[in-house]
Amino acid sequence: MAEEIIVRKIINAQVGLVIFDACLSDNHMHQAELTEHPVEDSASISDHIINKPIEIEINGIVSNTPIILANDKIPSPISTDTQEVADRVDAAYAELRKTMSDGILVDVITSLRNYPNMAIVSMGVQRDVQNGNVLNVNLSLKQVIIASSEQVDIPQPVRASNKQQTDKGKTVKTDANEKQTEKAGSKLFRIKEAGGDFYSKTISLFGF
Numbered sequence: 001m002a003e004e005i006i007v008r009k010i011i012n013a014q015v016g017l018v019i020f021d022a023c024l025s026d027n028h029m030h031q032a033e034l035t036e037h038p039v040e041d042s043a044s045i046s047d048h049i050i051n052k053p054i055e056i057e058i059n060g061i062v063s064n065t066p067i068i069l070a071n072d073k074i075p076s077p078i079s080t081d082t083q084e085v086a087d088r089v090d091a092a093y094a095e096l097r098k099t100m101s102d103g104i105l106v107d108v109i110t111s112l113r114n115y116p117n118m119a120i121v122s123m124g125v126q127r128d129v130q131n132g133n134v135l136n137v138n139l140s141l142k143q144v145i146i147a148s149s150e151q152v153d154i155p156q157p158v159r160a161s162n163k164q165q166t167d168k169g170k171t172v173k174t175d176a177n178e179k180q181t182e183k184a185g186s187k188l189f190r191i192k193e194a195g196g197d198f199y200s201k202t203i204s205l206f207g208f
Helices: 088-101 176-195 197-205
Strands: 022-029 032-034 049-051 055-063 106-109 114-126 134-143
Touching (some): 055 088, 088 114
Antiparallel strands (some): 022 055, 032 049, 055 134, 106 114
């Protein structure tokens, strides 16, 4: 009986700067929330559905002894490193911890599709005597929906004045001497009205 050989394709994945040597599994969850209120007939159903952030679960592996071609250098699991690292497992674990603790949004590359603006919400590492030289990590990531806003200057409304303008005309300046003469004349007039004949005799006495 011929020996059956099963060849499995190694699926790679990348979370932020960490490149996994192999991705054992990746789960993609897309959820939406539908309104529980009655929807008016002929209304757009899309207005009553809210898409929730995408969630991904990745089980990835980083090894200190990855499979490479002969005479090739062992690459770093960190995409920005150009030199070899002494401990690939420690380097990958430290980078994932930093990404999670600092709340850094990263791009996630999977065999299905790529996801931007992903945040690590949980990380679990499995360690035992058989994989002490391997980082077997389970990651849960959730997409952050970023909305952009724009500030616009609103012009101030012009308010119409309700006050009516009154034409005050021209003001004529009067000399001070003329004002005094007018005051004296008005006083004499009031004396004349009050005194009657006495006023007439007084005027005659003084030769007026």
